[in-house]
Amino acid sequence: MSDRTMARQVLLFIWFLSLSSALGQVSYSIPEEMAKGSLVGNIAQDLGLDLKRLKSGKARIYTGDSAEYIELNKERGVLLIKERIDREALCGQTTPCALHLQIILENPMEFFTVTIEITDVNDNTPIFKKRSVVFKISESVILGSKFMLEPAVDLDVGINGLQSYMLKPTDNLSLKFKNQAGDGKHVEMVLQKPLDREKQNEINLVLTAVDGGDPQLSGSIDIHITVLDANDNAPVFMQSVYKATVTENAPKDTIVSTVSATDADEGINSKIEYSIANMEDDVQRLFAINRDNGQVSVVGIIDFERARNYEIRVQASDQGGLTDSCKIIVDVVDINDNAPVINIMSKTNVIAENSASETVVTMINVQDVDSGDNGKVQCSVNENIPFSLKSTNNNFFSLVTDGDLDRERESEYNISVTCADEGVPSLSSSVTLSLQISDVNDNAPVFEQSSYQASVQENNTPGLSIFTVRARDADFNQNARVSYILEDSSVNGVPVSSLVSVSADSGVIHAVRSFDYEQIKEFQFRVKAQDGGSPPLSSNASVKILIQDQNDNAPQVLYPVQSGASVVAEIVPRSADVGYLVTKVVAVDVDSGQNAWLSYKLHKATDRALFEVGAQNGEIRTVRQVTDKDAVKQRLTVVVEDNGQPSRSATVNVNVAVADSFPEVLSEFTDFTHDKEYNDNLTFSLVLALAVVSFLFIVSVIAILSVKCYRWRRERMFYKSGANLPVIPYYPPLYADVGGTGTLQHVYNYEVCRTTDSRKSDVKYGRPCSESIISLDTSGTQTLTHAQRGKLVSGDFDDQVRLSY
Incomplete structure (x- = not known):
């Protein structure tokens, strides 16, 4: 190196x-x-x-x-x-x-x-691809002629790589090294002593390649030289280095370059053949040369990502074995033929909806083996999602949240990550990431209505289902599980839980007991809906229950009072005109609505042609002129009926005396108490017993009649003189008078007063009553019950008189 x-x-x-x-x-x-x-x-x-x-x-x-x-x-x-x-x-x-x-x-x-x-360690020996090489050299070759040798290959690098060659013997030829950038050591043999075929027609040499490792490794190749006769000129290339470019993936037979060499010889000795001297497989596999014209073409698939340049060594040989060499530097031009490759380094499949912004969801690495702009990559995610990509390092990206997540709005995201290079045309790759949004309890239950109203009829069965409230929770699973709770409150001092209950799971409201409209007409309470989150969230709604009335109470007659201790009779003078007001039946019904609408009708009467009852007001009036032929004793049975479904009724017996004088009334009503019921089937024994009792009674009456008549005449004198007769309040049984007002046991109050003829629509309060009320005890003695509390009042004889025995 x-x-x-x-x-x-x-x-x-x-x-x-x-x-x-x-x-x-x-x-x-x-x-x-x-x-x-x-x-x-x-x-x-x-x-x-x-x-x-x-x-x-x-x-x-x-x-x-x-x-x-x-x-x-x-x-x-x-x-x-x-x-x-x-x-x-x-x-x-x-x-x-x-x-x-x-x-x-x-x-x-x-x-x-x-x-x-x-x-590197020195673990590779320098080797030659061939075991031997043969040269044919003319004896006339000039001194200094060069013969290119196949270089050895040592896979090690640096000092462990190929360092030198040795040639033995060196009688005629010596070695010459050529160090060129990027291709290691190349060696040539140089003729330093003329050859003489006649002396030696063959020469055998050994070329040894040695590396610089420790221990030193070496490899060798045999060189066999055949000495030929007279070829005095070797081929010579026009230039020693050629430069060319080729695009990757160039089609086969694409011309890369053309080399040319000349030989000064003539004839057959001037014919040159070209060959590629590279022993590396890549060059031999990717390129080929035309032996005759030196045209180099592509025969394989060139990939810029495997090698960005190639060095092709070309040898020109004449027929005499003389050679020359040159090299072609081929630069590979990159094209955008590789799409980016997306690698998922780390991935989160589930993220909570309350995750903070900038939370890392996924880390990815993107590789594009192309060069320049073809290898520059930009990544993006699909729009309208709360996520973005951030570049953390060269070709490393983080997918992070950049907006609020709401599972109720979107429970899952399919995030498409697309990476594209900057080549022309651009290539891209994409990957889809599925991300689930986990729920947190951020939504309280919501009722369908803020207030509800339901009704139930009184006298219901305990446990009756009245109404159902519904609440919805937009959360998921346990956070959306709604329970219904009855909030503590009271109705008229009574806990609402004693009136109704609510099902925790279904929200069904049940009646705990039977309701009575006359006691409670309506009540209101609140129901809370609470989810199963931690902490739980809740909301409430008001519920109003209306009690519907049933016709479960019959009318009650306030007047006239029915009592077994005495008989009440209303006096009608024989001079009464048509429409004369005899009395008025007063009744009440503690129900409400149409269940309390009362109507009156005459059920029985001694003389149906004499009296009628007002259907709406209960007034008993004469329907014709009273005559002398009409019986003194008249019995009327009035039915009071409400308007419920089904209707309920009550009956009252009204005794009427048709007479102009009190003695006449006494004579007719002495046995009135025994005539409450007309019975046409009296047995003989009863008749006999009645006769005996009547005889004894008449004897007693005669004994005291004189005294009674005297007192009666005396009181009559006061009566005609204009004295005021006090109002005698009459209270039905089980009712009390408070401050002049008759009060029912329930919440209904009635004030006892005297009314004039209803046809005149005139009601008077606080005036002296014109009603003559006389009490007769069973002995026939006339008494004034309240004579000591007021003056007697004078009036017409057509005023009503109450008699009791």
Whole structure:
């Protein structure tokens, strides 16, 4: 190796090491042929990494073809020889020879570049391709004539490569070396002593090639020279070096160059034949020369990525064995015939939707073996996605997030990474990365409505399903699992949980107990929907339940009061006109709506032609003029019916006395209490018993009648004199009077007052009643129940009279 070549390689190696140091890379130098398992270097120490970091980061080696030679021992943090390295097989004649690999770490992602130089050892002997070579040299060849010899090939480089040749014997010929850039040592034989075919027609020589290794290795070739007769001029090339260019992938038979040589001889001795003297397989395989005209053409496939130039050595020989040589330097022109190659170095398949911006998803390496612009690569990702590519180093890219991720908007991304070179036309490659977005609990359940309203009929069955609330959660799996919870509250002092319950899974609202419309008409509560995330998110909605009334209460008659202790009779004078108001049936229904709409009708009557009942107001009126023929005792049965479905009803018996005088009433009503029910099938025994009792009663009445009549006349005198008769409040059973107001056991209040004729639509409050109310005890004695609390009032005889026995 020349001093110039050696200096150039040393400078190149020093520059490479300085560049590696500047970039924070680690470099090692090892000899080839090291045993498997040999130590290359302590990578953890040199990179300043902890052994735990190598394990937690899943440290691994990434490289193209170097993975089969080097392995990483994470336990020790060292690089070891994985397979025997043959520098000649790996790099050929290229120096320096180096392996380039990357150490990849995850969580977080990091990578480091490692360069391992493979130094040469003297493990190859210089060899000649042929075992022997034959020359035919004319005896007339002039001194100084040159004969080109096949060079030896030594796969080693540097000092271990081919260093010198030795020729033995050297009686007629000596060696001449030709050192040319890039092609090692070439040798020629130079005639230094004239040949004499008559003395020696054949000469046998041995050419030995020696390298500079230690120990020194050598190889030899036999040279057989046949001395010919008289060919005094050797061929001479017009120039010693030709230059040519050829594009890679040039079609076969493409003309690369044409060489030309001349021979001053004449005749057959001037005929020149051309041949390629290269012994390397590539040249012989890719190029061929026309033996007659020296035209060099392409016969194989030329690849710029394999070799960027070729040196073709051409030999011109005449028939006398004289030769000359030249060489053709062929530069290969690169074309853009290689698309970029995308390598996935590290990849994440799932990323959380709340990942921060600039989170690394994937690291890729892109290689384009073309040169110049044809090898410059630009990468991009598809548009409208929250990801971008960042260049981290030469031909290394990181795919990172650059926007907010939302699994509910997009749960998966197919990211297309496209890398294109800058050649013309441009070539590109693409790879699709599938990335799942994992869910986080960032969405609270949402009800379909903010408030709900439902209704249920009273007297429902406990456990009845009333209504269903629904909430949706846009999250996934457990984060979207909604549970429904009844919020604590009270209704009229009662916990709402004692009224309704809600199914945690389905949101169905059930009645806990049977509802009573008369106790509660409506109530409101809130339902919370809570997801299964951690921490859970929730929302709530209000629910209003309306209780629908059922017709479950029959009308209740307030007046007239039905009591077994006394009989109440309404007095109608015989002078009453048509439409005379006898009395008014007052009834209530604690239901509501149409269930509380009451209607009245006359069910039974002693004389149906005499009375009628107002269907809406319950007023009992005469429908004709009262005559003397009408019976004093009149019994009416009034039915009060609500408007429910089905309807409910109540009946009330009204006793009416048709008379103009009180004695007439007494004479007719003495046995009235025994006529509450008309029975046409009285047995004989009952009739007999009634007669005996009546006899005894009449005797008693006669005994005190005089006293009663005297008192009655006296009171009649007061009555006619205009004295006020106090209002005697009459309260139905089980009802109480508070401040002059009749109050039901429920929430309904009725005030007892006197009304005038409803047909006149005149209601009077606080005025003295014109109603004559007389109480008769069972002995027939007339008393004024409230005579001590007010004055008697005078009035017409057509006022209503209440009689009790």
